[in-house]
Amino acid sequence: MVKTEAIIGWKKLNLGAAITEPGSARAFKTGDWRTQRPILNKEACIRCGRCWIYCPEAAYSHDEEGYFICDLDYCKGCGTCAQECPTSAITMALEEI
Amino acid sequence: MIPAEAKQFTGFKARELPREEYFVSGHRACQGCGEALVLRLITKALGSRIIVAMATGCMEIVSSAFPQTAWEVPWIHVAFENAAAVASGIESALKVLMRKGKMKKEKITVLGAAGDGGTADIGIQALSGVLERGHNLIYICLDNEAYMNTGIQRSSSTPYGAHTTTSPHGKKSIGQITWKKNMAMIAAAHSIPYVATVCPTFYLDLMNKIKKASLMSGPAYIHCFSPCPTGWRYSPDLSIKIGRLAVETGVFPLYEIVDGGLKITHPIRKLKPVKDYLQLQGRFRHLGDEDITRIQDRVNKEVAKLIDLEKFGSFYKTSLAHS
Numbered sequence: 190m191v192k193t194e195a196i197i198g199w200k201k202l203n204l205g206a207a208i209t210e211p212g213s214a215r216a217f218k219t220g221d222w223r224t225q226r227p228i229l230n231k232e233a234c235i236r237c238g239r240c241w242i243y244c245p246e247a248a249y250s251h252d253e254e255g256y257f258i259c260d261l262d263y264c265k266g267c268g269t270c271a272q273e274c275p276t277s278a279i280t281m282a283l284e285e286i
Numbered sequence: 287m288i289p290a291e292a293k294q295f296t297g298f299k300a301r302e303l304p305r306e307e308y309f310v311s312g313h314r315a316c317q318g319c320g321e322a323l324v325l326r327l328i329t330k331a332l333g334s335r336i337i338v339a340m341a342t343g344c345m346e347i348v349s350s351a352f353p354q355t356a357w358e359v360p361w362i363h364v365a366f367e368n369a370a371a372v373a374s375g376i377e378s379a380l381k382v383l384m385r386k387g388k389m390k391k392e393k394i395t396v397l398g399a400a401g402d403g404g405t406a407d408i409g410i411q412a413l414s415g416v417l418e419r420g421h422n423l424i425y426i427c428l429d430n431e432a433y434m435n436t437g438i439q440r441s442s443s444t445p446y447g448a449h450t451t452t453s454p455h456g457k458k459s460i461g462q463i464t465w466k467k468n469m470a471m472i473a474a475a476h477s478i479p480y481v482a483t484v485c486p487t488f489y490l491d492l493m494n495k496i497k498k499a500s501l502m503s504g505p506a507y508i509h510c511f512s513p514c515p516t517g518w519r520y521s522p523d524l525s526i527k528i529g530r531l532a533v534e535t536g537v538f539p540l541y542e543i544v545d546g547g548l549k550i551t552h553p554i555r556k557l558k559p560v561k562d563y564l565q566l567q568g569r570f571r572h573l574g575d576e577d578i579t580r581i582q583d584r585v586n587k588e589v590a591k592l593i594d595l596e597k598f599g600s601f602y603k604t605s606l607a608h609s
Contacts, residue, residue, distance in 0.1 A: 267318030268523030
């Protein structure tokens with residue numbers, strides 16, 4: 190004998206394999222993949238924003254003065270910003286434990 | 287026919303680029319991934335009112351490691367071959383829901399995206415169907431020139447001479463023995479309103495083309511050059527430089543085809559030698575001078591063909607269903 194009250198219709202079920210929180214990957218810090226970190230020399234920086242637009246991780250953000258600051262929680266240390274910086278204001282330094 | 291909105295669009299300004307991110311930090315792409323950068327720029331250009339259908343591939347696995355997602359916009363993962371078909375279904379459903387008044391009427395851009403395997407090999411029939419039926423959507427091919435997700439197997443988009451795990455070089459082989467499939471021209475052969483090739487190095491050009499594609503009525507096909515440090519065997523900081531060299535040597539010329547008229551958007555009359563592009567990458571390391579000359583000849587021919595097409599003017603008219 191089936192208990193009718195225990196049967197749940199398909200309309201009441203949650204959608205399977207759906208992620209309802211947008212951008213939840215932010216909780217996963219990719220910074221620990223890094224072997225080298227970008228270091229910004231503010232005197233040489235012309236605030237062109239190339240590091241920001243070319244960063245595949247979207248790790249760069251604007252600060253109040255208009256400089257672009259790298260979020261080391263997410264920076265994977267690829268070195269694209271240092272390579273593309275027109276004034277060489279960004280240099281890569283090895284991470285030391 | 288080009289819609290008035292598309293004609294009025296003058297382009298993004300370098301100083302006033304949108305700051306919002308819709309493809310956020312925390313995705314699992316390799317260091318220096320050019321493909322992740324392409325997706326980030328595309329979503330930046332289109333804004334939040336989009337729906338993305340994406341086939342299996344690198345960008346699918348790195349962006350949606352369950353139970354997390356790197357997308358800030360509605361996104362659906364579909365099988366390898368049917369990203370275009372699902373995108374067309376979404377577009378039709380939106381159209382019907384808006385017509386019946388069950389949804390607010392607004393412009394929602396539908397984006398189908400797949401890698402080069404999901405576009406040129408496995409998904410080509412679904413893509414061809416969508417382009418022929420004339421759905422109002424954008425299809426994006428993220429071309430990293432092999433099946434990088436499963437470990438660098440050759441695809442029909444792999445260039446001549448490239449070493450992959452299924453086209454290895456050796457004493458009797460030079461790697462890939464066929465030339466790269468010209469997907470952008472195959473898409474253009476469907477007489478669709480908008481076809482373009484983009485490269486993340488020229489980010490303003492990329493964002494403008496994507497935005498223009500979303501303003502067109504009818505299907506648009508965008509072919510994205512996506513440098514891959516892991517599969518192409520180069521240092522991860524060189525992605526942007528490789529993209530620049532690919533355009534400047536003529537290996538991957540940037541152009542757009544609006545309503546049948548081809549326009550080269552980055553000048554390719556004074557080309558750098560192809561060797562500059564090849565020597566940076568480990569997958570071409572085994573090539574001798576003879577092979578490089580063969581590649582150079584082919585590139586010269588392709589570029590000459592494009593310049594001729596540009597001079598020719600409009601070589602097709604968009605079919606009636608799209609206009």
